[in-house]
Amino acid sequence: MSTSLAEEEAVELFNTIQLEHGAAEKTKLLKSLTEIVVRREPRLIDIFVGKVLELQIDKSPAVRKAVLDFYDASLSAAVTADTLLLGAECVVFLLRDDNVGTLKRCIRSLISIYQLTLALSASIGNQESGEGGTLWNKVEEAVNMVESMVIDENSSTGFKLSAAKFLEQGLIFASGDKVPACLPVLDTPTSLPLKGSIVSKQDAVKSSNGILTCLIKLLKFVKGSGSSGPLTVSCIRVVSTILKARPQFAGRILPVLLSFTKEEAFQKGGEGKVIEALEECLRAFGESDISLATPWQKKISDALVTMSLDPLQKIVKRNELKRAREGEPDSAPSVRQRSGQVNRNDTIIGEKKIEIQNYLLNYDADGLFQHIHTTSSGVIADLVLDVLSTLQPPKSSHHADLISDRVCNLMIGALKSVDGQVDAKEEENVLPMRVFKDPLTPIDMNDDIASEQRLKVLNRLISTTSSSNIELRKRIIARLLTLFPDMDNCCEVTVSGLLNDYVGRHGHEILCLWLTMLFVELLENGEDDVEISDLISGSQYEQVLQSIIEEMRQKLPPTDKSLPNLLQEAPVLPLKLIESLVQSCLQDLNGWESTGLIVARDVILSRAQIRDRILELALEACTSTETELRTKAIRMCTNQLFGHGSLDDKIESAAVNFLKMLPTDESDSEQAKADTDRLASLYSALCTKKSSLITELFATYCASQPAVKEVLSEKCANIVHVLGPNDETLLGIIQASPEEYKDVIIIVINALSESMPPRALVEKVLKFFDTCHDPLLILPILPSLKKQEAIKLIPYLILLPVSSFTDAVKRLCTTVYEGQNDPVITPAEILTILHMVDDKKSSTLRHTIAAINVCLEMREYFTAEVLAASLSQLITRIPLPQLFMRTVLQSISLAPKLKSFIVGLLGDLVSKQIWANSTQFKGWILAAQQTAPDSFPVIVRLPANILPQAITGLQSDTQSSLAEFALSEKSLDLSDNAKKILSRYRR
């Protein structure tokens, strides 16, 4: 089939669908249309997708589903921001339907739209996209609708089941480092741009937060319902998928999931499918090698036991190792052994463990090396540490040194054995192996000596930088530290030692591992119902973290970001520690303020439990008297924190409170200005991100004293510079502002009009002008006015002070923006219009005269030619403008070369019977006087009955000259009466 035929067929089919009333037939026809448009001629999709989506207004569920079927099929062939927007609009519309089937169908489309919108955004990066912002807003509107319906207990199970899948897919798509591949838009996983034209990274994080919150609410709902139905099973499977794909959410999901296991309905003997799903989910995460699973393994294992199920194998093995280390007989059989299932792997590991232990106890490095490659680092680390605890006590302090050296050498040797690289400097510290072949004789070793030995071991381990078995070294040090009871010493030794070469010695990883191990121990030993914050209060974990922070603060330069990086990965942060760290950094300055702010930012963004207090500190810094700190804090709050839905209200409200604290005392204007700058800067910065906030600033400006106003006016100007003249919210505010905002609006308009003001701004300003008629408002936008608008506004402009009016005239007559051909109006037109101003009021006349005077003094614009052009225009007016003759007289003196032109005008005025208006005629006579003798031929053209009045108005010598001229010039056709009159003045 040719293309045109396909299109014709599709059009005909679509028309038939529109006319069809039966839902079944309509649905069938829509399927046929899908076949032609999507499968045969995808180029027709653009033409039909919008039209087909309009069929959503048909209330039949079958038709609505068929419409979405067409739409989804079209998405598999072609995707643009426009088609996604159309789909999102349709979904938002259909989500209001009561039919469960339609709602479920909407969810399917929404999943595609959500994924493809993110994929499209990742694919185009930060390039402009036509409907970008609108598209994401619409998608989020649909998502918000689904979220509120999901947690509504009245919504159907069917809908909730579909929506749970959306929550799973949406969260996975929006929360990863990269958006997963999504055909036909994205071939490979790609990161979202930081400032995307459709969706930015920040938008996606915000969206995923909302979805996760909703999912947790749904999970709590199904738990609360105690239902063992399909929804509960599906929700558990959904979170299981999420835990696998996004383990970073374990901290929010697992507490809820683990609480299921305390409910009787979900324990063994309860509904099989839910138990199965719960066990599968917990076991899959607990047994995984994901590092984020480690802190949860004990709790998961305990929960499984509560459900009368086998504990996690990882925990069983860990306990066996622990028992072996503590010298307990390995008699407690595992759950599997109890059930008669002896795991062969366990046996192999057990045998291997004993073999390695023997090598270690005999200091047989060679034997140990054989196992380095085939045994996990964690197991070897634990076994090496077993050596420390099972050593026979040394017989003297010298012997104690030998023992610690022996252990260190064994471990350092093991670490280096893999590639045989031995650093020359470290080689000096390694004692020859032969020394260790001596048998050991036990002696008493007091606590001090034991502590000293451990420190030596620690020191050695930290100073070695073997690259061949990094993991083993890290684990040994971290385990050793975790078992260490001498906190103060070991922290100092460790952190100092690591900081000597923080990167080379893997300081970050070791400290993270140490903290994680301490936290795991804390969780394992803590009561289930105790809050984490209570658990860590006064714990070894808290003490270690405090010591690390203090050491790093003392030893690192402020530019080093190791401390914030470490805190970001610490399993949990105690509020008091972080509060004190942030406060001290912000007080110290000298660069530490940046570290303090980075820590504060990370905590605020990722540690919800302690966020509020740290946010308060960051906000306080935004009004600091220290300019550098204040600037950095404001930049952080505005650019990095504002825009995360949950924080916005708090930041806004703090900024408003700062505004309320602006000085009211007028005694010290300099101090008032400084305080205003300090207190209003955060709010001003927020205005650049959310232009609607500027209204509050306008109101504050109006209610402020002069010194405060001066600073606020600068801030307003700076804000609108950033927002630009096309910001629709700002334009709306300008138009709708009350009259009392006039002064600040003038400042804003001036700032917005530094380059050519766009038409939208001009229109809004004109509307605001209608409410107050202050010509200063329109001054900045004059060059963008249309000629007719300018003409209407000139009567208002004449009310301006002289300097401003001069400026207005210059703007009107001379400013030509790029894209314009001519100024709004010519000087001649201005002069003409000024003469046409309604001059019935004396005050207006006074202003008009002043305005004309200003113009005539601007000789570079109002040249002789301009005057002539304007006068030529004016003379045609009936009646003659009141100030016409005045301007003629001024023109004679300002432009002598116009004399003959003006004489011509005088002649024309004779034809117009100028004497009929006595005021004008007086002016005429004066002009005739000033242009004499050139004006004589015109004077004598006056009727004989008017001539005496004219001659009387002339000076006496002019009178006689006129008479001489008239009576001697034969060509003049004078009446006898005229001659008679003139002869009276002949000398």
Place this chain on the structure above:
Amino acid sequence: MSDLRFAMICASNVNRSVAAHALLKEHGFDVESFGVGNSVKLPGLTVQQPNRYDFDATTYEEIYNDLKQKDESFYSSNGLLDMMQRDMGVKPSPQRWQNRTDKDGLFDVIVTFEKRVMDIVIADLQSKNGVHPCAVINMEVKDSASEAQVAAPHALKLCTMIADVGEDWEEEIDSILSKFSDETKREMSYDICYL
């Protein structure tokens, strides 16, 4: 009649699934049927020599002709030829569940007639990460012509009960299956998956 779509699935899409398919179709249901085996496997002249045909590529008519040509009296007596004739009236050829395409559309309810088949279907659904919720219900039925004839009305009854509830079947699925099981004395199991 609701807008729900049903799928009947057995091993070879010849006996149990097609018997149910035929009956549901006759009652106006939107229904399809599938098999999950590697090939369409039918009893042969000896136990060691079953007849094997490719899914999708071989029509019921071709199978009928092949069996007839091989031993008409034997395959008449064991009912296979009659079965093929019935199947020909339902659809052209046996279809494999795993080979379905977008064109086959989505299903709301999938009925399997053997636990092993149900497991294969669920594994397939889980591997494909779909987003449309569907119930996979197993009704254990022995693979013989007579058992299939008895099971088909039960499948019809089950689907009717679900269709009567309509789009919000998820709300009622537990009580429907419990009632159905009480009435028919059949052991039922189900799972909710995403297609």
